[in-house]
Amino acid sequence: MSTKLTATAATVALVASTFAVQAAELRLSHQWSTKDIRHQVAQIVADEVASADVDLDIKIFPSKSLFKPREQYKPLSRGQLDMTVFPLSYAGGQQPAYNLTLMPGLVKNHDHAARLNESEFMGEIEKIMAGDDVMVLVHGYLAGGFAGKDKCITAPADVEGLQTRAAGKAFEQMLAGAGASIASMASSEIYNAMQTGVLNAANTSSSSFVSYRIYEQVSCYTPAGDFALWFMYQPLLMNKSTFEALNDDQQAALLAGAEKAEAFYIEQAKKEDAASAEVFRENGVEIADMTQEDFDAWRALAQETSYKAFVEEAPDGQSLLDLALSVE
Numbered sequence: 646m647s648t649k650l651t652a653t654a655a656t657v658a659l660v661a662s663t664f665a666v667q668a669a670e671l672r673l674s675h676q677w678s679t680k681d682i683r684h685q686v687a688q689i690v691a692d693e694v695a696s697a698d699v700d701l702d703i704k705i706f707p708s709k710s711l712f713k714p715r716e717q718y719k720p721l722s723r724g725q726l727d728m729t730v731f732p733l734s735y736a737g738g739q740q741p742a743y744n745l746t747l748m749p750g751l752v753k754n755h756d757h758a759a760r761l762n763e764s765e766f767m768g769e770i771e772k773i774m775a776g777d778d779v780m781v782l783v784h785g786y787l788a789g790g791f792a793g794k795d796k797c798i799t800a801p802a803d804v805e806g807l808q809t810r811a812a813g814k815a816f817e818q819m820l821a822g823a824g825a826s827i828a829s830m831a832s833s834e835i836y837n838a839m840q841t842g843v844l845n846a847a848n849t850s851s852s853s854f855v856s857y858r859i860y861e862q863v864s865c866y867t868p869a870g871d872f873a874l875w876f877m878y879q880p881l882l883m884n885k886s887t888f889e890a891l892n893d894d895q896q897a898a899l900l901a902g903a904e905k906a907e908a909f910y911i912e913q914a915k916k917e918d919a920a921s922a923e924v925f926r927e928n929g930v931e932i933a934d935m936t937q938e939d940f941d942a943w944r945a946l947a948q949e950t951s952y953k954a955f956v957e958e959a960p961d962g963q964s965l966l967d968l969a970l971s972v973e
Contacts, residue, residue, distance in 0.1 A: 669700045669701050669702060669895075670701075670702045670703075670704055671701065671702070671703045671704070671727040671728055671887070672704055672706065672711065672726060672727050672728070673687055673691070673703050673704065673705045673706065673727065673728035673729065673730075674705075674706045674709075674710075674711040674712050674717055674726055674728070674729045675687060675705070675706075675707055675709075675717075675729060675730040675731070676707075676708070676709040676713075676714035677707060677708065677730075678707060678708055679707050679708075681852070682787070682852070682910070682913050682914065682917060683730045683785075683787075683879060684705070684707050684730075685909070685913070686730060686783055686785065686881055686906045686909065686910050687703075687705050687728075687730050687881060687906075688705065689902060689905055689906040689909055690703065690782065690783065690881065690899065690902035690903055690905075690906050691703035691705060691902075692902070693898065693901060693902030693905055693906075694895075694898045694899055694902050697894070697897075697898035697901070697902075699892075699894040699895045699897075699898045700895070701891065701895045701898065701899075703728065711726070712726065712729075714735065715735045717729045717731050717735075718731060718735065718736040718739065718777075718779070719739070721779055721882060721883075721884055722777040722778050722779050722884070723778075724778070724884050724886060724887060726884070727883060727884055727887050728782070728881065728882065728883045728884070729881070729882050730783075730879060730880070730881050730882075731879065731880065731882055732746075732747070732877055732878070732879045733746045733747075733770075733878050733879070733880060733882075734746050734747035734813065734877065734878070739777075740773055740777070741955075741958050741959035741960065741962070742769075742770060742773050742959055742960075742961070742962070742965055743770070743773075744814075744815065744955055744958075744959065745766075745770075745955065745959075745965055745966065745969055746770070746877070746878035747812075747813045747815060747816075747876075747877045747878065748815050748947070748951060748952070748955065748969075749815055749816050749819045749874045749875070749943060749944075749947045749951055750819075750874055750940065750943050750944035750947045751876070751969050751970070752786060752788075752873075752876035753871075753872050753873065753940055754788075754869070754870070754871055754872060754873060755786065755788065755911055755914055755915050755918075757972070757973075758786035758876055758911075759784075759911055760972050760973070761786075761969065761972050762784035762786075764968070764969075764971075764972045765968050765971075766965065766968035766969040766971075766972060767784070769965060769968060770965075774882070774885075775885060778884060778885045778886055779882050779883070779884065779885055780882065780883055780884075780885040780888060781880045781881070781882060781883075782880070782881045782882065782883050782899065782900075782903040782906075783880055783881035783903045783906045783907045783910060784878075784880050784907055784910075785878070785879055785880055785881070785907065785910040785911070785914065786876045786877065786878050786879070786914065787850055787851070787852070787876070787877055787879055787914050787917070788850070788851060788869035788873050788875060788876050788877075788914065788918055789812060789848065789849050789850040789851055789853070789854070789869060789873070789875035789876075789877070790848070790851065790854070790866065790867045790868045790869050790873060790875065790918075790921075791846060791847070791848050791866075791867040791874075792846065792847050792854060792859055792863040792865065792866045792867070792925075792930075793807075793845065793846045793863060793864065793865045793867075794839055794844070794845045794846065794862060794863050794864060795845065795864055796864070796865060797864075797865035797867060797931060797933035798846055798865070798867055798933070799867055799933050799934070799935045799936070799939045800938075800939045800942055800943070801822075801823040801942050801943055801946050802823070804820055804823050804824065804825040804846060805823060805824035805825065806824060806825070806826075807825050807826070807845040807846045808825070808826045808828055808843065808844050808845050808846070809825040809826065809827060809828065809844070809845065809846040809847065809848070810827075810828050810829070810830055810832075810835055810838065810844055810846070810847040810848065810849070811827060811829075811848045812832070812848050812849045812850065812875055812877070813877075815947075815951035815954070815955065816848055816874075816875065816951070817829065818950045818951045818954055819943070819946055819947045819950045819951045820848070821950070822946050822949060822950035823946055825846070828843060828844055832849045832850070832853040832857060833857060835847045835849065835853075835857060835859055835862075836857050836858060836859060836861070836862055839859070839862035839863065840862055847859065847863075848874075848875055849875075850875070850877070851868065851869055851917050851918045851920075851921040852917055852921070854866070854921050854925070855920070855921050855924050860924060860925045860928040860930050861928070863925075863930055864930065864931060865930060865931040865932075865933055866921075866922065866925040866930050866931070866932055866933070867932075867933045867934070867935055868918055868919075868921055868922040868925070868932065869918040870918065870922075870934055870935065871934070871935075872934075872935040872936065872937060872939065872940040873918075873935060874935075874940070874943050881903070881906065883899075952966055
């Protein structure tokens, strides 16, 4: 072979190698710090794929460093982003069915959430995702509770007349139905709002209650336990075409990592709820537990408020709601 042909072949090989490296790097975006459970879920998948040695690298962009929190679904569906850990209800404006993944009383505890993940209901949600060229790698729900400045909140009657912050539109609808006045704000603003008397009660995630030190401003905390109202579906998603373009070994490595990450996710989510209750208890805050009777009362109220509004807004809303409620 001539020197010129050898050089040309080397150049072609170099270019091919460059493209192979580019094709084997996946970008994963999320909004949380590297200490957060959702980052850890992503890291487990990335580490498992790396250890499988299948010429695939996952580069994680945490702390909303690549996309704004609510603006990740569109680039994911268009193939401009490969993977994201994403609260699916953020995309409820594009797909109203997704609003069911942050709906009061639809999930009662983490084991129930795990059954929902394997249900026909989730299968229908995944069909909608597939239409947007999106697929689920890791299922996961995180829970939350209530905190009251001057009283415990377990049943609908407990919020009547209170100025309350709720986590999500559906929760605002339900709490308003119970006679609460709603103050919309980010969870990071709850502390000051309670300190200044703007808020009497709040509903948010277990992790936010702790990270924003809400225990310094309240007398009673109702954590997620055997029963809870607030569950938010926050899966690790992937662009479907990107996944399908990978070779068999790469796909297998991703799925194996996802299986390990999902088991970690539910275990840590349960621990997070228990740990939040312990932090509040250590700071002298009374701990209240929601009962089956309380939960049933909230769900009955949600039927007349949040669920009713959802069915009116979402195509096939009633059938999707019925599928979700059929999971025991």
